[in-house]
Amino acid sequence: MITGNLKTSYGADEQVLDNRWKRLFLFSAVLGLGGIAGFGNDYIILIACQMGIMVIAVTGVNVVIGYTGLMSLGHAGFVAIGAYATVIFHNAAGGIIPDGVLTLVAIPFAVAVAALAGIVVGLPSLRVKGLYLAVATLSANFIILFLIEESFSAPWTGGMNGINTPTPNLLGWALDTRREQFILIAALAVLALLGAQNLFRTRVGRAFIAIRDRDYSAEILGISLYRTKLTSFAISAAYCGLAGALFAYFYARILPEQFELQLSLMLVAAIIVGGMGRMMGPVFGVIIIVMVPEAIKVSFGALAGGGAELAMIRAPLQEIAFGALIVGFLLFEPFGITQIMDRALRALNRWPFARG
Amino acid sequence: MGQLLQFTINGLMAGAIYALIAVGIVSVFKATRVVNFAHGYLIMFGAYFYFTFAVLVPQAAWAPDWLASWQPGWMMDMREGLPMFSPLAAVLDWLANVPRILLGLAGALLCNAALGLVIERTLMRPLMGQSVFAMIMLTVGLISILSGSAQLIWTSDAEFVPSLAPNTPIRFALFGQTIFLFGADLANMVIALLIFAGIVLMVRYTKSGIAIRATAEDQSTAYSMGISVPKVFSRAWVLASTTGAVAGAILATRNGISPALGLFGFSVLAIVLMGGLDSYLGVFLAAMIVGVLEALTQWQLGGEWAGIVPYVAVLVVILIRPHGLFGAKEIERI
Numbered sequence: 056m057i058t059g060n061l062k063t064s065y066g067a068d069e070q071v072l073d074n075r076w077k078r079l080f081l082f083s084a085v086l087g088l089g090g091i092a093g094f095g096n097d098y099i100i101l102i103a104c105q106m107g108i109m110v111i112a113v114t115g116v117n118v119v120i121g122y123t124g125l126m127s128l129g130h131a132g133f134v135a136i137g138a139y140a141t142v143i144f145h146n147a148a149g150g151i152i153p154d155g156v157l158t159l160v161a162i163p164f165a166v167a168v169a170a171l172a173g174i175v176v177g178l179p180s181l182r183v184k185g186l187y188l189a190v191a192t193l194s195a196n197f198i199i200l201f202l203i204e205e206s207f208s209a210p211w212t213g214g215m216n217g218i219n220t221p222t223p224n225l226l227g228w229a230l231d232t233r234r235e236q237f238i239l240i241a242a243l244a245v246l247a248l249l250g251a252q253n254l255f256r257t258r259v260g261r262a263f264i265a266i267r268d269r270d271y272s273a274e275i276l277g278i279s280l281y282r283t284k285l286t287s288f289a290i291s292a293a294y295c296g297l298a299g300a301l302f303a304y305f306y307a308r309i310l311p312e313q314f315e316l317q318l319s320l321m322l323v324a325a326i327i328v329g330g331m332g333r334m335m336g337p338v339f340g341v342i343i344i345v346m347v348p349e350a351i352k353v354s355f356g357a358l359a360g361g362g363a364e365l366a367m368i369r370a371p372l373q374e375i376a377f378g379a380l381i382v383g384f385l386l387f388e389p390f391g392i393t394q395i396m397d398r399a400l401r402a403l404n405r406w407p408f409a410r411g
Numbered sequence: 412m413g414q415l416l417q418f419t420i421n422g423l424m425a426g427a428i429y430a431l432i433a434v435g436i437v438s439v440f441k442a443t444r445v446v447n448f449a450h451g452y453l454i455m456f457g458a459y460f461y462f463t464f465a466v467l468v469p470q471a472a473w474a475p476d477w478l479a480s481w482q483p484g485w486m487m488d489m490r491e492g493l494p495m496f497s498p499l500a501a502v503l504d505w506l507a508n509v510p511r512i513l514l515g516l517a518g519a520l521l522c523n524a525a526l527g528l529v530i531e532r533t534l535m536r537p538l539m540g541q542s543v544f545a546m547i548m549l550t551v552g553l554i555s556i557l558s559g560s561a562q563l564i565w566t567s568d569a570e571f572v573p574s575l576a577p578n579t580p581i582r583f584a585l586f587g588q589t590i591f592l593f594g595a596d597l598a599n600m601v602i603a604l605l606i607f608a609g610i611v612l613m614v615r616y617t618k619s620g621i622a623i624r625a626t627a628e629d630q631s632t633a634y635s636m637g638i639s640v641p642k643v644f645s646r647a648w649v650l651a652s653t654t655g656a657v658a659g660a661i662l663a664t665r666n667g668i669s670p671a672l673g674l675f676g677f678s679v680l681a682i683v684l685m686g687g688l689d690s691y692l693g694v695f696l697a698a699m700i701v702g703v704l705e706a707l708t709q710w711q712l713g714g715e716w717a718g719i720v721p722y723v724a725v726l727v728v729i730l731i732r733p734h735g736l737f738g739a740k741e742i743e744r745i
Contacts, residue, residue, distance in 0.1 A: 126544060128551075179726065183733045185543060186446050190684050191729055193677065194722035201719045316677070320551055327548055371562035378555030385549050386537055 107240035113325045113337035115294025121332035123287040124267030129192030132199035133292040135314035137299020140165040145221040158223040169296020170289040177288025217310035330391030339392035348373040418706040426702025431603035435651035441627040442647035448550040451676015452557035457659025460522040465515025498579040505577035519656040527652025574664040681725035687738020
């Protein structure tokens with residue numbers, strides 16, 4: 056708990072991680088990720104990679120929903136754009152740019168394309184908000200997927216059948232195992248979180264928060280609603296584009312159906328579970344959203360040893376658990392796990408004098 | 412030209428069903444200010460309930476024979492010597508199915524009404540007075556719960572379900588063009604339009620309809636005038652789930668039953684926003700427009716393109732008129 060402002064210089068006040076607990080957390084997180092990269096078994100690496108990709112995407116969703124207060128149900132579309140842009144760039148520029156540099160160019164390219172798409176999809180946010188915006192972005196998700204699947208783009212995207220994805224190569228270091236890819240994903244995920252943490256120290260980031268709290272007041276304060284809302288959409292789409300690029304590198308093949316509404320809902324569910332408008336919200340949310348279906352899978356495997364009958368029940372149960380997580384958190388803990396963590400840390404800090 | 416008329420009429424028939432689905436979303440929104448993203452999945456439950464009571468129950472060992480196929484003596488007499496595809500034979504086929512159709516509809520209506528009540532009472536009521544975001548996300552969570560439970564309950568592959576009306580082909584001339592329709596489609600359209608009109612009249616003239624409108628206008632004033640707002644809420648949900656059950660039964664006979672029925676709800680949601688959330692007239696027009704546009708797109712560009720018509724239409728309309736064609740402009744007090 057912060058009991059007072061103990062900073063003695065402007066430099067200390069402006070730091071990205073403004074107290075030593077945050078710095079300690081960052082160092083231990085990096086150590087922990089390094090430990091996973093070094094000693095984790097294949098299953099742990101696989102789950103951790105999925106979580107890392109999701110964390111980046113959910114951080115992007117958090118920028119637009121949690122910090123700017125614009126409802127969006129279409130972010131899976133941006134992930135799709137990032138993934139397909141990476142693959143298309145690799146296929147188009149494969150002969151021109153040397154292999155070692157290609158990945159370093161392809162990722163920024165995917166991010167830029169996704170950000171552009173974010174600006175286009177964000178256009179309705181200038182006219183409508185709340186529910187109307189949710190449906191507008193949801194429509195955008197359907198339209199983006201349709202454009203990817205349709206026969207005129209099939210030569211580049213592979214249409215309904217999907218397309219094989221390239222192996223990332225960083226200056227001659229081919230990341231062809233899951234473990235090596237995990238290093239890339241984890242590094243980018245940590246950087247993405249730090250970048251978001253930094254964003255809300257800046258003028259733009261604070262403008263987002265002002266718009267969330269009251270858009271009219273923000274406008275009166277001199278914030279351009281148009282420009283700021285579009286910036287917010289662009290930044291969040293860029294995060295999702297980065298997640299999409301990593302998604303393409305991580306899986307051997309991408310299919311349009313991986314980016315359907317289900318993924319959009321999953322991204323939003325993760326910040327509801329984790330806590331909206333909090334930097335650690337995406338991390339906690341993704342851990343729960345990925346772990347609960349996995350836990351169901353593992354416990355079913357232990358029960359039956361993989362009988363076909365039980366496998367039939369497993370998928371619907373995972374789906375119900377996913378919905379129950381959203382409903383349960385909305386009903387009982389609307390501010391998500393960050394709120395629970397806050398309470399726990401506060402109790403720990405005050406122990407033994409008071410609880411909570 | 413002949414094709415154009417044919418496809419327009421097909422579109423109008425699809426539009427009527429869209430309108431029937433949309434009326435559920437609008438009713439819930441009018442009473443409770445919640446937009447139900449899971450309405451498509453309520454429809455899916457309606458379709459599965461219809462399937463259960465119209466196909467599974469009559470097939471059960473304990474069910475009487477006349478339930479599965481009703482064949483009184485006079486019907487057998489009429490059937491004698493009829494050619495294969497005559498309209499009368501189709502009507503007789505349908506008559507044999509009437510008992511199980513009625514049972515199916517009654518079962519679907521009752522079960523779906525109960526489902527709507529349970530959802531309202533256990534999930535929506537505790538969130539009364541919370542932010543719109545929370546309510547909407549709750550219905551989003553409901554999507555997963557409903558679709559997962561449907562897969563758990565009805566694991567068997569869905570079979571053919573009896574259509575609500577005799578499926579005789581109808582051929583007639585309009586403006587010198589031959590138009591070709593199926594009797595069941597026409598009957599579905601009439602059913603959908605009658606229910607839509609009935610609900611609009613109910614909301615306008617009956618006591619409970621006026622209570623719904625008063626609640627929509629101002630919740631706390633409605634409370635103080637002696638209207639039981641929670642009761643209005645549950646009534647709206649029952650209204651939505653029962654119309655959803657009828658729509659589900661119709662869709663089941665048209666497209667078959669599958670978990671994909673739930674996705675239908677999203678295109679109808681787009682239609683509702685296009686028409687304006689709180690306007691029955693606007694929603695009706697939007698449903699018809701989208702139905703016709705879809706049919707024409709299917710004719711000109713092919714089936715895949717038809718799927719995104721509602722989404723493109725709603726984006727265009729929202730960009731020009733943010734509150735839909737006939738929606739009331741929200742006034743925000745600062």
